[in-house]
Amino acid sequence: MPQPARRLRHWQALALLLASAVPASGDDALATELVEWLRTNGAKIHDGLAIRHVDPSDPTSPRGVFATRTIDEGEVLCNIPWDLMITPGDKYTSVDDSDEGCRAIVSTIEAFDDGTNAYARYLLGQPRRYLPDFWSDSARALLSEMLAVGELAAGPMTERDELPPHGIGEDGFLDWLVKDCEGFGIDWTNETHVHAGEMADFPYLVPFYDMFNHNGKGYNIAHRYNPYSGERIDQTGYEVYTTKSIEAGEELLNSYNRCNICQEQYDWFGAPEMFAEYGMVNGDMPQMFLFDFARVKFELDHGADGGVEVRFLVPPSEKGIGLLEGQLRRLADFAKERRDRGRDDQGDISEYEWDMIWRYHAMLQGAISLAVNGSAKEERTDEVWSMDDDWWVKDGNTNMAAGYAWIYPNLHQNLASEEL
Ligand SMILES: *[C@@H]1O[C@H](CO)[C@@H](O)[C@H](O)[C@H]1NC(C)=O
Numbered sequence: 001m002p003q004p005a006r007r008l009r010h011w012q013a014l015a016l017l018l019a020s021a022v023p024a025s026g027d028d029a030l031a032t033e034l035v036e037w038l039r040t041n042g043a044k045i046h047d048g049l050a051i052r053h054v055d056p057s058d059p060t061s062p063r064g065v066f067a068t069r070t071i072d073e074g075e076v077l078c079n080i081p082w083d084l085m086i087t088p089g090d091k092y093t094s095v096d097d098s099d100e101g102c103r104a105i106v107s108t109i110e111a112f113d114d115g116t117n118a119y120a121r122y123l124l125g126q127p128r129r130y131l132p133d134f135w136s137d138s139a140r141a142l143l144s145e146m147l148a149v150g151e152l153a154a155g156p157m158t159e160r161d162e163l164p165p166h167g168i169g170e171d172g173f174l175d176w177l178v179k180d181c182e183g184f185g186i187d188w189t190n191e192t193h194v195h196a197g198e199m200a201d202f203p204y205l206v207p208f209y210d211m212f213n214h215n216g217k218g219y220n221i222a223h224r225y226n227p228y229s230g231e232r233i234d235q236t237g238y239e240v241y242t243t244k245s246i247e248a249g250e251e252l253l254n255s256y257n258r259c260n261i262c263q264e265q266y267d268w269f270g271a272p273e274m275f276a277e278y279g280m281v282n283g284d285m286p287q288m289f290l291f292d293f294a295r296v297k298f299e300l301d302h303g304a305d306g307g308v309e310v311r312f313l314v315p316p317s318e319k320g321i322g323l324l325e326g327q328l329r330r331l332a333d334f335a336k337e338r339r340d341r342g343r344d345d346q347g348d349i350s351e352y353e354w355d356m357i358w359r360y361h362a363m364l365q366g367a368i369s370l371a372v373n374g375s376a377k378e379e380r381t382d383e384v385w386s387m388d389d390d391w392w393v394k395d396g397n398t399n400m401a402a403g404y405a406w407i408y409p410n411l412h413q414n415l416a417s418e419e420l
């Protein structure tokens with residue numbers, strides 16, 4: 001059975017983390033305590049940094065890392081030693097070890113049970129079940145229906161597809177984890193263990209680093225550590241430095257899909273994936289969308305007049321735009337039927353899940369609508385349908401894409417199992 005695409009993507013995303021995308025929830029004390037604990041235990045953390053709410057007057061705004069004084073280009077912001085990170089085991093092992101995800105969850109649970117670990121306390125203070133993979137069954141079912149999971153098929157390469165993000169189905173990531181991690185002693189009926197699964201979505205959990213917020217326009221921090229170069233993170237520590245000089249008061253910003261080691265994520269990790277992997281649905285521009293079933297890929301950004309403009313990253317086809325128009329109609333019908341019925345009538349969907357579903361619905365509708373309208377100005381060509389299933393690869397590392405970054409099980413893979 002082919003592995004779900006998301007699993008492979010998690011491997012690629014190993015250098016990134018999700019906790020920074022979590023809205024702050026009264027845990028300033030935990031963050032302060034964490035920094036103290038890190039410094040006491042051998043981490044280097046720049047003394048010109050403060051962790052505060054992005055909007056200081058709004059305690060519900062997300063937390064971020066800000067400069068309290070001028071910081072020069074190239075200064076080290078943090079270096080987190082291996083033994084303060086949460087990792088798949090005591091010893092460094094190669095990142096493609098297939099059990100590493102399960103072992104990282106086990107390590108997270110152990111850290112949760114270790115009363116002396118301030119990072120574990122910080123993680124325990126983060127919201128729970130905020131990633132769609134960890135939502136209630138009812139909410140995931142509603143989201144799957146909205147995305148038409150498994151129901152879109154455009155061919156010639158894509159046998160079954162859906163609107164992005166991918167991998168959120170009835171047989172979703174959590175179901176897959178339960179099967180994959182059998183024998184690791186994880187108790188999936190225990191909410192704390194499930195929380196560990198959500199936090200340990202990547203094999204290395206790196207304290208402090210995970211507090212830098214995402215910025216779609218670019219970053220002013222970079223990783224010294226490059227997991228792709230075969231460097232041993234247990235020897236170097238996880239080091240982050242500034243890529244430009246920073247003014248006092250400025251926020252230190254990472255990019256979760258366009259960082260200095262994001263590699264092939266340039267090509268496929270857009271707004272839908274930000275939602276799936278970090279729980280983020282917001283209006284931050286630019287936003288990339290990749291619709292594999294329609295072979296349409298575009299970016300949205302603010303234009304000169306302040307409005308949002310569409311830029312096609314691959315020339316759109318008549319057929320592709322037609323397929324997107326069909327989805328616009330379906331999304332409108334879906335809202336009429338499901339949103340108008342109200343939350344109470346549709347299982348145990350939480351207020352948060354309900355709100356996120358409709359925020360994402362609005363985002364999809366808006367993006368597709370802009371693309372359909374914007375395509376009127378484009379020359380349409382069927383070229384994209386004669387390309388292979390890597391049609392969407394452009395900016396990134398095609399070597400990686402060839403091996404790992406396919407969008408959804410395609411005809412080649414499905415045929416392969418039947419042919420054998
Ligand atoms: C759930 O898991 C945590 C972490 O291992 C543990 O401390 C707690 O006792 C467990 N709760 C139950 C009800 O088993």
Ligand SMILES: *[C@@H]1O[C@H](CO)[C@@H](O)[C@H](O)[C@H]1NC(C)=O
Pocket residue numbers: 366369370373
């Ligand atoms: C696209 O065009 C339609 C029809 O003119 C219009 O109703 C809709 O608001 C436009 N959508 C966007 C996002 O501009």
